[in-house]
Amino acid sequence: MSNLIQLTNGAAHIVDNAWTLIKLPATQVEARKQAGKVVLFKLTGEKTVTETQVANTVIPANGKLIVPLTVLIARKAELQTRIDANEIGVWLDTHEVLETLIENQANLNALPLIAVHVERCADGRIFSLGVLLRTRYGFKNELRAIGDVLRDQLFFLKRSGFTSFAIRADRSATEAIASLNDFTQPYQGAVDEVRPAFTRYNRAG
């Protein structure tokens, strides 16, 4: 059974996954994924993905694919007709720099799907990435959480703009659905409901 939860107009359902996730081939280079981006890129100039990895990534000829950010950027020409056919989505890791996607794909909404991969469920960068994609960069299509996605983060992911959730394979998506609605009246405005409680309700009452 599928482990993918999707929100459509606020209602959550378990749906079949139409997309194939394309991974980079393994590398010997050890990436410091948990270091902050500032430390990682701006100060040290370190990269986490090698050119060989990008070049060696196998892209199937058919079907809907979610390709790594680095592959989308480096092999865009090769992918362009399939992007135009709505067959290409992109995924990025929480330690990758969102701005590189924006710089290379001005029209984000040409992508039917963006996924953010979280390696450890306690990595909260995924929330800020979701918020930025939705509010700063105006992404309107499916935003998917993938990786170490567990039910206790679903409420926060939903509020940060995610609309689909690939629950980790060893856990039940059916049970996880309940946690999307752990709280009915959150205090602060966020992506799913931009108004904070104090403008949503007449609390003075």
Added chain:
Amino acid sequence: MYKYDEIDQRLVDERVTQYREQTRRYLAGELSEDEFRPLRLQNGLYIQRHAPMLRIAVPYGMLSSKQLRKLADIASRYDKAYGHFTTRQNIQLNWPKLEDVPDILAELATVEMHAIQTSGNCIRNITTDQFAGVAPDEVVDPRAMAEIIRQWSTFHPEFALLPRKFKIAVSGTKEDRAVVQMHDIGMEFYLDHHHKLAIKVWVGGGLGRTPILGTVIREHLEWQHALTYCEAIVRVYNLHGRRDNSYKARIKILVKALGIDAFKSQVEAEWAHLKDAPNTITEAELARVSPHFAPMPYLALADEDASFDVAIASNLGFAAWAKRNVHAHKVPGYRAVTLSLKPHGKPPGDATSAQMHSVADLADQYSFGELRVSHEQNLILADVKVSDLLSVWEKARANGLASPNIGLLTDIICCPGGDFCSLANAKSIPIAEAIQIQFDDLDYLHDIGNIELNISGCMNACGHHHVGHIGILGIDKDGSEWYQVSIGGSQGNHASLGSVIGPSFSADEMPSVVQKLIDVYLQERTAEEQFIDTVRRLGIAPFKAQVYGEKNSAQNEVAV
């Protein structure tokens, strides 16, 4: 104080349900240890040396008598009939059972309390001045804004899993008592040239392994923007703070790595997008929350009271207490009172259930049913009539709450340390007790005067040792417990970090080390000087000479 409406109540009720379910899944083996850890931590539950420790939120230190009675009952029922008040104005239970925590939370919810975000890598309890609303030097009562910030930070989806803990303090006084420079974000409220409420924002302060005082990131922020500006700061931190090394994960490290100017320009760039977003605080919201902190229905009284003057003149014990434990109040005829949780020879900050009940009674009878927790780990009755002070003293004394040592050497700030905390290098409570016993002479304590002695059991600095006039830090050397001493730290407007005086000491040596530091001060001080002033004037050399003079220091050398 703030009273819940339906929205507040529903949120804490739903939290109980959520946490009960999480605990059930953990006990059923459906959640691994690693997966459950952030969930329980965000609910204040640590697994400690002997048992779990549950930290319960006391938002900006405000408690009602009803809430305190509930805490007393919970401590009796689920614990060993006492609680420990912390330097973050919260209360901890040291012995609850993991399986009982959902029930404890359900009980707390009945009195508008919870344990949300009292630990874990998220925005923690907002702290402020324990004399907020009654201090004569107050410019702005920051509690309404503290409550608005509390609500904003509660389950903020974007900031649910930060690189590390995140602490916000607010103050509104000329003389800072909320140590805003020691927090990840410090907000000092003031009235600007146009008499509008404004905020001076500090960022990147914190103690712990790398103590750093905060830097001003914005001199002037209009109050409406408090939440969106915090969002800009925390977003930059969430995305860029280090997650590979928990010792380097606090925002202070990021601010230092980037430099304040670069950090500030990133924050301002974020804020350009967030400014005026829906989380901008409305006049209506501030007007809704503010009346919860309206002045109490004070009587029009003379500031003097004849019976009080008589009692002071005739009762030495009462006079000593009034001198240390009674504080000025902005309304004539009223005073704030500190009930000491620092009796000599007992763990600092602990209160038994019986004591909590008696404090609740005192609050009901003499102080409009409310009280506060101070970051010095004492309890405050904020609104006591001068004419009632004698009765308050008598009742407090009968319950062991009237040690007249507030601000004196034995009013020690002390973390739970090795007796309870699994992170500790060394015990801290027995050191505090031994020092209290060494200095168990009240006249002598008064002669020594104002001094702050802070003890932490490890580098995490929960006992704020860096900012103690005398700071004591527990360290581990080959598996045994040693103590490093620093002097010259200070909180408040002239905050500074202490300097280590030299090699560390064993537990047995500590009372005499403190004695020697005090001896130097008493010998060298000018008429006006407090301990900290003498340290600042002379530097650490004479203190060091006295302490190490007669000691064979080679024998006890510890590399730290």
